[in-house]
Amino acid sequence: MRTQSRRRPRAALVAVAAGALLTPLLSGCWAGAGGAGSGGDSINVLMVNNPQMVELQKLTASHFTKQTGIKVNFTVLPENDVRDKISQDFANQAGQYDVATLSNYEIPIYARNGWLHEMNSYVAKDPGFDQQDILPPMRQSLTADDGRTYGQPFYGESSFLMYRKDVFAAKHLTMPAHPTWQQVADLAAKVDGARPGMRGICLRGLPGWGEMAAPLTTVVNTFGGTWFDKDWKARLTDKPFKDAVRFYVGLVRKHGESGAAQSGFAECLNTMTQGKSAMWYDATSAAGSLEAAKSPVKGKIGYVAAPTVRTKSSGWLYTWAWGMQKASRNPDKAWKFVSWASGKDYEKLVGEEFGWADVPAGKRASTYAIPQYRKEAAAFEDVTRAAIESARPRDPGVQPRPAPGIQFVDIPEFTDLGTKVSQELSAAVAGRQSVAAALQKSQQLAEPISKEYEGR
Known part of the structure; x- marks a missing residue:
């Protein structure tokens, strides 16, 4: 582990991170109204265009928005493009996006730079989210040096x-x-x-x-x-x-x-x-x-x-996770979205709507107790969970x-x-x-x- 004596001054690290993580923005395909600016009863979410995220986009209005009244404006981009755009917005603390998909590579770096909103205070007030149900390696990989959590996994893999x-x-x-x-x-x-x-x-x-x-x-x-x-x-x-x-x-x-x-x-x-x-x-x-x-x-x-x-x-250990921008003007609404998108009930919703093989698994212990999921994923689910739980990122x-x-x-x-x-x-x-x-x-x-x- 790095010690404080080896760590760069925060201002230097911010400059390095902004330089190293930003590359020329590639052309991408826009979806939703992410540029409109969040506020009131809406939030802006910037996310990668993988199939499970696209399914989430399809489910949001009819389930999350219907339940909470919070409209979600999505911007969906290919992986390289989305990383560039997230790093621009979060490094500048522009606040254009309230939530973004980040991996366990970026989250500790962004947290050290003060670009993310901690989630411990929200988890403490949201017992239904059940943070302890998140597989330990995933929890650890999204926890910064200060001991606080800055991301919640959408799905995990080894x-x-x-x-x-x-x-x-x-x-x-x-x-x-x-x-x-x-x-x-x-x-x-x-x-x-x-x-x-x-x-x-x-x-x-x-x-x-x-x-x-x-x-x-x-x-x-x-x-x-x-x-x-x-x-x-x-x-x-x-x-x-x-x-x-x-x-x-x-x-x-x-x-x-x-x-x-x-x-x-x-x-x-x-x-x-x-x-x-x-x-x-x-x-x-x-x-x-x-x-x-x-x-x-x-x-x-x-x-x-x-x-x-x-x-x-x-x-290895990898997760696409949700990070909340520190400069978000709607952190409470942003957390409600994160809690829904990374919660137990969401996984059941995906199983019922799209099939249990599509469940964004690899993050919660409870997923591996769902009979329908175990049946559908019988060929690989035990080996996957064992791989994640044996991962040692430190x-x-x-x-x-x-x-x-x-x-x-x-x-x-x-x-x-x-x-x-x-x-x-x-x-x-x-x-x-x-x-x-x-x-x-x-x-x-x-x-x-x-x-x-x-x-x-």
Whole structure:
């Protein structure tokens, strides 16, 4: 954990955060009347355009607004666009948006900068919300250094290994419940080409701190590597980091999907759904799509824990959560929306309206006690919950860390660093440079951050 002596002065951190988190705003598709300004009986919500959020938008007027009289003006944008717009509005404390979707990466940073409204006072007056029902790793990841909560999860995820049960059975292969990465590599070689056009495994190679860098960092952790040691020394050319990257790049080049350097979550999901991959290591949230009613691989997929080497577990921890802007003129109404959208009753509403596989799970213990959900998600819900509950964001590897985070380092600079490093490593996946060359360049990218943080 970081100590106060290592932390930058607040004014400096605000400047760094605003600079590192803001990138040129990409073109996006607007929905709702978010720019109208909130007030009276309305609030403005800025959120990512993933399917579960779009479902929430459809349910809001007929349920939340009908119950409370509070109108919600939504602005819905793709992930990169929404992060840019949120960082602009919250960094400036413009107050245009009362609530926004933030992840467990941004929330601790935003909280330290004073951009978010704490939620403890609201939770204390809202016993029906049941904060203790939120899974502990999720609660911890949305709690800042001051011990207060600044976000409530909409859904949560970890990572695990998915594989084709029918293909493994035909090859007389057994997938361990807790595989090692070497076992996965051996199995990938045996199932590569098991069906026409089928490769052994799909792994992200698309550049991006939230794309390739996310799964790769979990591999680095369990191989014994780290981006920075406890004294903020960059360690990207240390042997464990090198071993992890060589393994990952070698595995995807030998037995991975075609065009791996351009494959992210969406591409691997399509590859798995279309029967072009026998295994896939990625987010637990993918299971809902693979097991959807119209999925051609429904019932054919097995799910096991994220592969390990030196650690007991290696799955990441991620949540899209609701954050309330400190400058909101309607914090009470904003909390009512957050309480509804992250509450127990909302999950039941989604199950009844859209089907239980669509429930935004991964955040509440009570979800896993709902018979309809357990039946619909039987193939993956136990493994998902176990992955989330075993996630250790403050201790994900074999050595002390200077900042929390499993698939990221929770400092403002990581968005830029993670993306630039992943660009170098993606080039290695594409065969345009060696792993050694990529890591040497990556180390040079990380060293200025070491100098910034050392001794603070």
